[in-house]
Every structure is written in structure tokens, then in C-alpha cells.
Amino acid sequence: DTEVTQTPKHLVMGMTNKKSLKCEQHMGHRAMYWYKQKAKKPPELMFVYSYEKLSINESVPSRFSPECPNSSLLNLHLHALQPEDSALYLCASSQGTRELKAFFGQGTRLTVV
Amino acid sequence: EDQVTQSPEALRLQEGESSSLNCSYTVSGLRGLFWYRQDPGKGPEFLFTLYSAGEEKEKERLKATLTKKESFLHITAPKPEDSATYLCAAQNQAGTALIFGKGTTLSVSS
Numbered sequence: 011d012t013e014v015t016q017t018p019k020h021l022v023m024g025m026t027n028k029k030s031l032k033c034e035q036h037m038g039h040r041a042m043y044w045y046k047q048k049a050k051k052p053p054e055l056m057f058v059y060s061y062e063k064l065s066i067n068e069s070v071p072s073r074f075s076p077e078c079p080n081s082s083l084l085n086l087h088l089h090a091l092q093p094e095d096s097a098l099y100l101c102a103s104s105q106g107t108r109e110l111k112a113f114f115g116q117g118t119r120l121t122v123v
Numbered sequence: 124e125d126q127v128t129q130s131p132e133a134l135r136l137q138e139g140e141s142s143s144l145n146c147s148y149t150v151s152g153l154r155g156l157f158w159y160r161q162d163p164g165k166g167p168e169f170l171f172t173l174y175s176a177g178e179e180k181e182k183e184r185l186k187a188t189l190t191k192k193e194s195f196l197h198i199t200a201p202k203p204e205d206s207a208t209y210l211c212a213a214q215n216q217a218g219t220a221l222i223f224g225k226g227t228t229l230s231v232s233s
Contacts, residue, residue: 014166052210053167066219089203100166107219111154114166114206 013037016101016115024123025091031118033084033101041107042084044076047099047117053100059084060107091122125150127213129224136201136231144196144209144227152216156194158187159210163228167210170196201231 014035023029033042041060045053058066059078073095075087086099098119102112128147136142148156154173159167171180173189180187185203186197196209208228212221 016166041219052225055220058219060219098164102166108154110214110219110221111157111169111172112221113169114159117164117166119164 011074014101014103014113014115016099016118018118019116020119020121020122021086022123023091025093028087028089030088031086031099031101031120033086034082035103035113036082037075037103037113038081039103039105040081040089041104042078043104043112044074044084044086044116045102047098047100057086058107064081065107088120091120094120096121124219125213125215125222127211127222127224129209129211129227131227132225134230136198136229138202138231138233139200141197141199141201143198144211144229146194146196146224147192147209148194148211148213148222149192150213150222152213154214154216154218157190157212157214157221158194158196159212161208161210163208164210170209198229201229203231203233205229206231 017032024069044056047053057076062078077085098117100117101115104112130145158170161167171187176191188195208226210226211224
């Protein structure tokens with residue numbers, strides 16, 4: 011099983027809303043990632059969790075707040091987003107951070123209105 | 124600065140017309156070179172990992188090769204269902220994250 015599951019698939023939210031994106035994997039991977047992807051651009055790394063600890067935060071605005079409740083789950087809490095935050099948000103996982111053969115979820119298409 | 128560059132940006136092929144996509148990299152101590160396929164609105168799908176120059180990997184109509192400066196994704200007798208964006212990414216010796224190229228969008232017409 012090489013599946014990373016993301017929910018919801020689509021999300022429309024207002025600039026004053028609070029919402030969460032969820033990601034789950036059952037491959038026993040110990041590293042999980044959040045990426046942001048705009049149209050016709052490559053994925054941009056936002057956060058890296060390694061062994062449930064945040065190890066990389068690529069200077070992402072505080073309106074994005076990651077959470078790793080356990081080694082299988084990764085959440086991204088959203089608050090007071092801007093229209094320019096509209097994008098495809100991708101979750102990925104890998105065995106660890108030394109070997110980056112990463113498997114991606116299908117993404118959440120986020121629209122901020 | 125570590126960098127991954129893909130060419131061409133877009134490629135149009137007729138069904139059965141073989142071709143190659145290029146991924147050039149300047150990375151300090153390459154630990155791995157990865158190829159992904161991405162369909163519109165979907166997450167990237169893992170295709171191959173290459174670790175050292177001379178290595179080759181194959182899957183159906185796709186074959187990936189690696190030299191000390193670049194990687195090629197060869198597509199033999201492509202079909203319309205091979206249409207997608209192909210992303211190349213590198214991991215450097217110290218890195219804990221992938222360095223992505225901008226991708227090549229392949230369109231195969233019947």
C-alpha cells in the first residue's frame with residue numbers, strides 16, 4: 011500500500027474562516043511533508059515533520075499552522091487566509107528524511123474567497 | 124546554489140513518436156534523482172529513483188537514465204494516456220527536502 015490520503019479534496023473558505031486539511035498514511039513512514047502548488051508551477055515545500063517533530067519550516071506565514079498528532083497523521087490548520095493562498099495543497103510521506111522517495115496524496119484544492 | 128532545470132517546457136508528440144525529456148542538475152553531492160508524473164489537479168505519482176551515474180530504470184514505455192550532470196526520461200512509442208506533466212527532483216547530500224524542476228508537459232495525440 012503506497013497510499014497517502016488527503017481530505018477534503020476541495021475546500022472553499024472565506025478570509026475569516028478557520029479550517030483544517032487532513033492527511034493520513036499507513037506505510038510506517040516517519041517523515042511527512044506539506045507542499046503548496048500553484049498552477050503550472052512545481053510543488054513548494056512548506057513544512058517537514060520527522061518522527062513527529064517539526065524539522066523544517068520554510069518561512070511560511072503564521073496563518074498556516076501544522077500539527078502532527080502521531081506518526082500516521084498530519085494536519086494543516088488554516089486561519090485568516092488571503093486569496094493568493096488559493097492553491098493545491100499536497101501532503102507527502104517518506105521512510106525518513108535521509109531517503110526522500112516520497113509518496114504524495116491527491117491534494118486538496120483550496121479556494122479562498 | 125542547488126538547481127534542477129528541465130527541458131523542454133512543453134512537448135507535443137504523435138502517438139508512437141519516441142522522444143526524451145531532459146533534467147539537468149547542479150546539486151552538491153547527489154543523494155537521489157527522482158522522476159514523478161503529475162496529472163492535472165492531482166498529486167505527483169512516483170515513477171523512479173536513480174542514485175548513481177550509469178543507472179537505468181524502466182517501467183512500461185518509460186526509461187530513466189542518469190549521468191553526472193543530467194537525467195533523461197525516454198518515452199518509447201507513447202500513447203495518449205502518457206500525456207501529463209513530468210517532474211524531476213533531486214536530493215542533495217545535506218538536504219531533507221526535494222529540489223524540484225519546473226516540469227515538462229507532455230501531450231500525445233492519436
